[in-house]
Structure formats: structure tokens, C-alpha cells
Amino acid sequence: xxxxxxxxxxxxxxxxxxxxxxxxxxxxxxxxxxxxxxxxxxxxxxxxxxxxxxxxxxxxxxxxxxxxxxxxxxxxxxxxxxxxxxxxxxxxxxxxxxxxxxxxxxxxxxxxxxxxxxxxxxxxxxxxxxxxxxxxxxxxxxxxxxxxxxxxxxxxxxxxxxxxxxxxxxxxxxxxxxxxxxxxxxxxxxxxxxxxxxxxxxxxxxxxxxxxxxxxxxxxxxxxxxxxxxxxxxxxxxxxxxxxxxxxxxxxxxxxxxxxxxxxxxxxxxxxxxxxxxxxxxxxxxxxxxxxxxxxxxxxxxxxxxxxxxxxxxxxxxxxxxxxxxxxxxxxxxxxxxxxxxxxxxxxxxxxxxxxxxxxxxxxxxxxxxxxxxxxxxxxxxxxxxxxxxxxxxxxxxxxxxxxxx
Numbered sequence: 123x124x125x126x127x128x129x130x131x132x133x134x135x136x137x138x139x140x141x142x143x144x145x146x147x148x149x150x151x152x153x154x155x156x157x158x159x160x161x162x163x164x165x166x167x168x169x170x171x172x173x174x175x176x177x178x179x180x181x182x183x184x185x186x187x188x189x190x191x192x193x194x195x196x197x198x199x200x201x202x203x204x205x206x207x208x209x210x211x212x213x214x215x216x217x218x219x220x221x222x223x224x225x226x227x228x229x230x231x232x233x234x235x236x237x238x239x240x241x242x243x244x245x246x247x248x249x250x251x252x253x254x255x256x257x258x259x260x261x262x263x264x265x266x267x268x269x270x271x272x273x274x275x276x277x278x279x280x281x282x283x284x285x286x287x288x289x290x291x292x293x294x295x296x297x298x299x300x301x302x303x304x305x306x307x308x309x310x311x312x313x314x315x316x317x318x319x320x321x322x323x324x325x326x327x328x329x330x331x332x333x334x335x336x337x338x339x340x341x342x343x344x345x346x347x348x349x350x351x352x353x354x355x356x357x358x359x360x361x362x363x364x365x366x367x368x369x370x371x372x373x374x375x376x377x378x379x380x381x382x383x384x385x386x387x388x389x390x391x392x393x394x395x396x397x398x399x400x401x402x403x404x405x406x407x408x409x410x411x412x413x414x415x416x417x418x419x420x421x422x423x424x425x426x427x428x429x430x431x432x433x434x435x436x437x438x439x440x441x442x443x444x445x446x447x448x449x450x451x452x453x454x455x456x457x458x459x460x461x462x463x464x465x466x467x468x469x470x471x472x473x474x475x476x477x478x479x480x481x482x483x484x485x486x487x488x489x490x491x492x493x494x495x496x497x498x499x500x501x502x503x504x505x506x507x508x509x510x511x512x513x514x515x516x517x518x519x520x521x522x523x524x525x526x527x528x
Contacts, residue, residue, distance in 0.1 A: 123179070123187040123198075124258055126429045131175055134384055134428065138170050141385045153404040157393040161409050165392065166385055168417045175429075178422055185232060189258070192278050198258035199251035199279065200225055204236040211244040213312075213516060214285040216251070216276060220294020220318075221436055222391040223499060224257045224426045225250045226419075230505035231512075239513055244520060246289075246512075251279060253295065255435035257426045262435075268442040269295065270451060273302040277310065286310065289516055293317040293500060295439060301483075302453055304461040311461045313519040315512055317500040319465035319490075320473045321483045323455050329479060341476040344492075348474050359473060362397055365390075369440035377434025387433060388424050395420060399497035400470050414503045457485050462522065464489030464515035466508065470497035488522065489515040 144159035151158060189196045204212060215235065217228045228250050235246040253272060255261035276299065280288055289312050292300035297318040304314045330352065333340040337350050349355055368376055380387045396409035403410030411420065427433050442448060463484040467474070469492070480487060491511060493504075501508040 123183050126175065126179070130429055135170070137384050138166060141166070141383070152407060153393070153396055153409050157389040157396070158407065158409065161407070161411075162385065162389050164408070165388055165417060165421075169384075169388070169421055173418055173421050175425060178418070178425070182226070182229070182422065185229070187258075190279065190282060192275050192282070195254055195260040195262070195275070197251055197254065197260070197275060197279055198225075199249055200228075200232075201250075201283070202232050202236050202248045204238070204245040204247060206238050207245060209243075210238055211520075212247050213244045213520075214249065214280070214283075214288035215246040215512070215516075216249050216280060216288055216290045216300075217501075218251070218276065218290065218292035218296030218299050219253065219256075220292070220296045221256075221439065222394055222423070222427070223294065223502070224423050225252050226423045226426055227499060227502040231501050231509045234506060234509035235512065242513060242517060244516065246516075249280065249283065249285075251276060253299075253436070253439070255438060256432055257430055261432070261438075265445075266442065266447070267439065268445070268448040269298045269439075270302045270306075270448070270453060271442075272299050273306060277303060277307055280310075287312050289313045289315065289519075291315040291317075291512060294498065295443075298443070298453070301456075301458065304458045304463070305453070305456045308460045313462040313464065313488075313516060314458060315464040315466070315489070315515045317466040317468060317508070317511075318471060318498070319467060319475060319480055319484070320471070321454075321475045321479050322473070323482070326475070326479050326482055329482075333476075333478075340478050345474070345476045348469070349476065355474070358401070362472060365394075366440060369437040370444040371441065373437035373441050374434055377437055380433045381431055384424075384428050387428060388421070390433075391424050391427065392420055395499065398470070398472060399499060399503055400495070419502075457483050459485045462486050462488045462519045464511075464518070465491075466496075466500055466511045467492045468496035468498070468500055469494045472498055488518050 147158045185200050185202050187200055189198050219225060219227050232248055235248050238245050252259040254267050287310055290300040290303055297316040300314050304311050334350055334352055337346045380390055396403045396411060399414060400410055463486055496504055
């Protein structure tokens, strides 16, 4: 990982120490107006007095980091090989993050994924890239860096590393990118695992509406409670998607503010780690952040955006993905036909699709498991649970009859 110049850290310290006073929050507002500034004061104080980037650099660099030029861009990635492989099949695994995450989300999973597990006859060789425009990867200089373009880059990355066939995993944008990879390159993908399995097509939405008459005929009662009434689910999506509309239309405008203020950047990013990890955390004074994370770990992720000045370029992915050119490619309507698929379905994911809807998108769904009290950032929040689910999925695929494997 690139060494960050001392002047960058000195500038950060100056900005943290000289930010303008915060606006007082409304009485009893908790996190319902965005990040409560009293919580933000705690985060900034931790950043100034307890967070040490040089120490965290050592932590982040415990695994090998690389860059390689693909299609004119330097793409950053972490590449970790298992130390013990005797008698085991080594399985390549590509892990793909989203926004506002980074490769940092997966670091706690790497020891588990690259260490032999009792009762498993395989172990993973892990590749964790930074998306173009994120972290230590170069950003595009012209329009068009959408999920399908990134899918091509990551296919080329894996080919350059010598992997002809491999497993892929993704959440958030990573989920969409690995979906495209599975459609474009089914002969290369051994299996695809996602922790944001969601179908948003006209047919799926019509089915959801029709099922609302007698939902118990179509799904488990616990799923009924998550979805219906539809007005509640769609109201929640609307409430939590304001950032999406902004980033899909004016990413460079909001990027100016977030590039200039580390405090603003932390508030903007970490608010998502409250609302997307557990819907109920909005009702807590502390936003629940330290229930599943540490402030230091969360600030690692914020720092990856700050030291690389990558917040604007990261948000441009929304604009690219919601462009008419990309929409006309109709990737959402392309099912994964031949590639074995697996879903980690989290209770507090932003959106939820029941089994009968997922069948529209995943024609070879071999693994589907629900988890209570898990949110959008599954690998970061619950690395052991996440790693086990990936192992369980790959174990099922490896045991499939040859005729059922692509």
C-alpha cells in the first residue's frame, strides 16, 4: 500500500483541529436527521487523540498489496495465498466491495478464508481489489466507468494473475459487478456469492404487488413481516436513498464539500454504517456504531477515502450506473443462468427479495441463508459469519455433480 506523505497527515490534523463549531442537534433527534453532531464530536475527538495512521498503515500492510495497469488504469489489490495447502484444493476467490466501503471491509475475513477449516478439503487464495476511483486504484478520466466496465477490468485482473476459473463474491456495487461477471463470463466463474441479493425489475415488482393479497402463500411469515405492507418497505427505501439521487445526478458538487472537510466526509460515510447496519440504530444517541465496529476500524475506511481524495470519483459510479447508456444494457433483467449462485440474506439489508422473487434472477441458486441482526456490511460487521457462509456456499458447489457445474 502506498506510503502517505507526512504533509497529508499534518494537513488532516490541522483541518480536524480547526473545523467550525457544529450545529446543535434537535432535542431527542437521535440519528433521524442524519448523523447527530454530538456523536460526530465523539468520532472527531477519537480521530484527533487516539487514531494513529502510521500504526494503522502497519495493520493495513500486514497483507501484500499490489498495483497493475489494466486498460490504462493502475488497479490496486490485496492478494493473499494460503500458507497451508497440503492435501487441499486451493480455490481462487475475488472479493468485491461497494460504496462507502473499501478493501478494508474484508481484512478480518482473510485469515479465516486463507486458513484450512476443519472438515473442508479446500482453502481460498484471496484477491481483494479496490474499485476504479476508490481507494488506491486510479479513477477514470472519461465517462463510462460503470459496473459492466469494472466487471471487464476485474476479469482481466484475474486473468493477469493466472486464474482461468474462480469464485466471486460481492455486496453493494460489488454485488452488481459480480452479477455482470457471471452473465458475461460464465465459463470463468465457478460460483457467485452475494450479500445483497435483490431483484428490482418490473416483473418482480408486479409479483410482489400480487403476492400482497395472500403473502403467506408465497413466503415464510418472517419474510412477510419484512416486506409488507409494501408501502412501509418502499417508504423506507425512499427515506434512505436521498444520497443515491444526489450521487446519481450531481456527484461532483457534493464531492467538493466532502473533499475539503474530513469531518464532513466522516459524517457522510459513517452515517451509512449506522443506518445500513441496523435500522433500529437510528433511535440510539450513539448510533450503535461501537456495537459491531470500533471507531478505529471505521476510521480506517474513512481514511482510505481521505488520503486518496477519492470520494468524488467513488460517487461518480452512481452517475455512471444510472446513465441512460448503462440502463439500456438492461443488466438487472439478465438472469444468472448457469453459474451456481449463493445468497447471504441479511435482516437489515437495505432491500429484501423473498425466495420466489430471487428465482427470477438466480436460475441455479444452490445456497440461500438468512441471518438475523446482520446488515449491509456483512464482512466488516460479522467476519466469522461471513467467512463461514462463503465456505458453506463453495462447499456445496464443489460437491455438485459435474453435469450441474458450468
